[in-house]
Amino acid sequence: MARDLPTQSISTQPETFPAWVQHHARVRGARPAMREKDLGIWQTITWAELARDVRVLAHGLAALGVQPGEHVAIVGENRPRLYLSMMAAQSLGAIPVPLYQDAVAQEMLYVLQDAQVRVAVVEDQEQVDKMLEASAHCPDLAYVVYDDPRGLRNYPPGKLLAFDALMDQGREHAAAHPDFVDRAMAAIGPHDAAAMFYTSGTTGKPKGVMLTHHALIDRALAIQELENLTDREDVLAYLPPAWIGQNMFSYTQFLVTGFTVNHPESPNTVAIDMHDIGPTYYFAPPRVLEGLLTQVMIRMEDASAIKRKLFHACMKLARRVGVRILDKDGTVGLWDRIKYRVGDLLIYGPLRNALGMSRVRIAYTAGEAIGPDLFIFYRSIGINLKQLYGSTETSVFVCVQSDGQVRADTVGPPVKGVEIRVAENGEIQIKSPGLFKGYYRNPEATAESYTADGWYHTGDAGYLDTDGQLKIIDRAKDVGKLADGSLFAPKYIENKLKFFQHIKEAVAFGAGRDEVCAFINIDLEAVGNWAERRGLPYAGYTDLAGKPEVYELIRDCVEQVNADLATDPRLAGSQIARFLILHKELDPDDDELTRTRKVRRAFIAQKYGVLVDALFEGKSSQYIETEVKFEDGRTGKIAADLPIATAKVYPRNTKKAA
């Protein structure tokens, strides 16, 4: 076990991010730190070059008057220069605040005002436009530094500053004040705030979560030890930089362990780039894994009959023994092992390669619960996918599954340093060195998130299993009861529905009611493909969603879920009585999902109150008109007469119907 390894001499280890940058430049200066695919060729920056650029950039920011403790907004896709900017800001003791790059100007405005941002480093014209739009209401915003000058030639200079110009200013500043940055770095303490992340806020306004150097670095060190991470790992940075999970993997862990982070050419080329790089350490929220699986399944359906047969035969074997072989279970028979080896040559290996996961040593999934079938699919083809549990406030790592002890329905034992207890109402409460310093300018919220005796409220309901693994059921506030008092865990039901490739999102309602009803969003790609195969014409999402054939397809899925629920005595009452397919896709732009694509159930229940009522009244259809927001901020209307379908409800405690 990794825990038995002698821990490195703690005293010599850097305690702040700028110190880690210097450390790696010294220890592994010639190793690749970052790669970026530019003009079709991977370009490498070594640790020595990285440290040098960060220093110049820090001088540049100093020339713009950035002070310790000041917030610097970072907005864009994963670009090395944006990450360098975060390091540069930290070198001055300033606090980088990454923002979601797909947020509209309105949403950014709130954060820019709340964090009193004076300097923003952004990717391109798209982000510059949003900053300029927001700046009318942000008198503090003085500089917008942009990386990609394309399309900005004719913008009035005003607040705008090109990245290269900033570097030039940095060089001048460095010549005038050679030891400025060194002094600034020396003044940073490990318990100063290192970064601030805005929680996407399933309820209310986003809150700025302040995390210290110590908290983030401590968690990264714990994981490095647990997983034996080395500087030879390759990571692909492809998730939104404003998400703590992405930051942990491609920034914090990167700076602590000193491995290589690869930046894709563009968001559209992630699959190709992943295939190029073959990351060894991989992190994906369930929806990404689901998307990949959907693509695989669609392509398999297009394959020839022989290939399809072979695939299904191999997957059947993998489901039976693949996971046990991965867990080094000695009871798997020799003949099964031989067959699995053959399957590995024919299907699993090529499949891993096609997914870009041939070299993956450790893969994590987190962010939301993962469907057991989805989870087992990846593990059965030999990818060491594990679950972890954590949130922005806890610097991610609270629980991580350890190799060989991975189960689909738990999130593993607490990581070193974390203590867990379960409150009377079922809520999980923790203590950890990774806990946040507080919500920015919101002491009430900070105080509310701790118990009187200093434990942090995670807000999740769950319990510790007999073998010490944590099991999460749902958000504590979402777990409800049906009118007859039986347990209602909406997320659990939604997740079961979402595992079907034809269903993209689901929202279950039932708290305080006699029965459970659900909204469904079909997956346009998967259902569209299914419709094409059957020669079913459709004009777009709304049209396709209303087709009686599609309703039949979804009814099948719902009834399978019902059959499954019926076998669980505690949840048999939560079978879905009626459902409807929404006429529009739930969208973060309409506030229906968070930016991390979590369903905002209360908001949806209120917005579509008419539909919820119609479902529970048992009407056969309901007319609705909805306003939608387009990406450019304009609004439009979608109207439809939505049919409501009933699904078969199975008697309690029966075995699965055929």
Add this chain to the structure above:
Amino acid sequence: MQDNRETRIGDVILDMKNISLAFGGVKALTDISFDVREHEIRAIIGPNGAGKSSMLNVINGVYTPQQGEIALAGVKFSKMNSRRAAEMGIARTFQNLALFKGMSVLDNIMTGRNLRMRSGILAQAFRLGSAEREEIAHREFVENIIDFLEIQAYRKTPVGRLPYGLQKRVDLGRALAMEPRMLLLDEPMAGMNIEEKQDMSRFILDVNDEYGTTIVLIEHDMGVVMDISDRVVVLDYGKKIGDGTPDAVRSNPDVIQAYLGASH
């Protein structure tokens, strides 16, 4: 941004004088004169059969007009041929795409570099040092275009497998690979949905902005043309019925009649 454009637009680069073109007894173009200034976006619009494509074909030398004179950057021609047009820096895209469907996006755009390749076929076949260096330089240029048009994800995909809107982009990419002074676009937005049209408009503006390329475009869709052009020529039945800024053309009674019918 608009004020800035005024100062960028330069002298007349292409001057068409009294062009007439007839196929047998059919008069395609009758006595048409107009000019194109350096760095501007110039649109030719008109109803079906107005002679827009014929006009474009006269400019790049596919058709030779019976009467009239073409002056390109001060040099006068009574007839142009397509090779010379290409050598003088005129590139074009086609209304009905003329891409190599079986070749990758990258290779298709590389063909646009053809005129700028110096090394001979043998040097290329044996990958002599000079030929290899040349290819690397050309490849870099092409990669810049791929980056510019945001088609990195399809670099190695055969063009025939791409959706129409993307094929149009590749067609534009190939024309750009020639490093043209003047770009002729034949209905760049035909058959596109609104989103694709918006993307294409942005690319056309960006090409004009970033590379300073003069653009002459034919378009059916009045709305798009009016948004992105500096000046517009209107043709109807082979005759010029309007010429000027989008606003001037929009309010020209002849143009309204040609587009909306006499009763309007």
